[in-house]
Amino acid sequence: MQHERIKGRGSALNLEGRYIQRRHEAEDDGWFVDGEPASPPRTTVTDERARSIVSHNQSPDLGFTASINPYRGCEHGCSYCYARPSHSYLELSPGLDFETKLYAKTNAAELLRAELARPGYVVSPIALGANTDPYQPIEKRYRITRQILEVLHETRHPVSIVTKNAMVERDLDLLAPMARDNLAKVYLSVTTLDNRLAARMEPRASAxxxxxxxxxxxxxxxxxxxxxxxxxxxxxxxxxxxxxxEAAADAGARSAGYVMLRLPHELKDLFRDWLALHFPDRAAHVMSLIRQSRGGKDYDADFATRQSGTGVFAQLAARRFRLAVRKAGFGEHGRNLDLDTTKFVKPRKPSPQGELFL
Known part of the structure; x- marks a missing residue:
């Protein structure tokens, strides 16, 4: 089926997810007029009452064990996002649905407060932005990330943030005092310095x-x-x-990391389609280099290599990265940005009589 780029969206496909129970087939009902532009897909947000909010992992290649995702789906629309296949669990498409049908966990702060108050809670830095971006555009209206940070600020709990959005500046009134106590650090994900390329790769992220x-x-x-x-x-x-x-170092960054492109599950087909639409002249060569970096496959989930890849191209990228961070004068993957876990103060349980003094 032929299709074109959709302005402001990363994917032009609504590929069916691997867990979908119902199949859909488009039919022309005769009402569409030739040459009439199709309506652009709109973003819809569903309020979700989550049952839990802190996710835990034992992945040896990640720098954190606890994380929070305030939202499901991400309006940034990054064409390469490894989180896209997670929308399949909702029987939605990892394609357009992932960036247009979003879910907001409106009770996130409430759940977090209850989690931190548990008698057996063990402090570990919480990562915001492990799956979908905590500062995607709908955060401006929902402020769920802000509410989570307020709880972490109150309890002096360490937090790390990864985002593609300059909206993180909004919360400097919380992050700055936390940082003074070594309780906060922020990573900006910068994939390119080229505005035109960024508009193709991540259409609704910050420039x-x-x-x-x-x-x-x-x-x-x-x-x-x-x-x-x-x-x-x-x-x-x-x-x-x-x-x-170099640009990040000049702006004051103290650490850096990189990840080779990952194409799990449906993402490999979505990314191929994106390449065909935006870079048809080199699509085959790009996929060839990706397979060379993944043992001849589109993707290899081995914990030992999934972040860095294998083969000549991956080895060259690793060598270039080491030289770049050495020249910039800072460490890799936040090793010099360890957070303090000793200052945590459990939140007070709400009293049925309310607060005597405010």
Missing amino acids: PYRKIEALRRLRDAGVPTGVMFAPVIPMINDMELEAVV
Whole structure:
């Protein structure tokens, strides 16, 4: 089926998810007029009352064990997002549905407060932005990430943030005092410094210059920052690795990380379609280099290599990254940005009589 790019969206497909129970087939009912533009897909948000809010993992290649995702789906629309297949669990498409049919966990702060108050709770830095971006556009209206940070600020609980949105500056009044107690750090994900390429790769994320400016403003407020060059896509953005690290360092970043492109489950087909629409002249070469970096497959989920890949191209990217961070003068993957877990204060349980003194 032929289709075209959709302005402001990362995917032009609504590929059916692997768990979907019902199949849909489009039929022309005769009402569509040739040449009439199709209505652009609109973003809808469903309020969700989550049953739990803190997710735990034992993945040896991740730098955290606890995380919170305030939202399901992400309006940033990144074409390469490894979280897209998670929408299949909702019987929705990892394609357009992932970036247009969103879910907001409106009781997140309430659940977090209850979790932190548990007698057996063990403090571990909580990662915001592990799956979908905590500062995606709907956060401006819902403020769920803000509410979560208010609880963490109150309880002096350590938090790390990864985002593609300069909206993180809004919460400097919470992050700056937390950072002074070594309780907060922020990573900006910068995949390119080219505005045109960014508009194709991540159409509703902040522009590259705003991400760099956000790093500078966070630095000026005393918040430790880092940059994530993720993902590295062969022949698309890999040539910018050194430039991004240098620009982030100039803006005050103290650490850096990178991840090779990951294409789990349905994402491999969505990404192929994106390449065919935006870079048809090099699509086959890009996929060839990706397979060379994944043992001849589109993706290899082995914990030992899924972040960095294997093969000549992956080894070259790793060598280039090491040289870039050495030149910039900072460590890798936040090793010099360890957070303090000793200052935690359990939240008070709400009293049925309310508060005597405010």
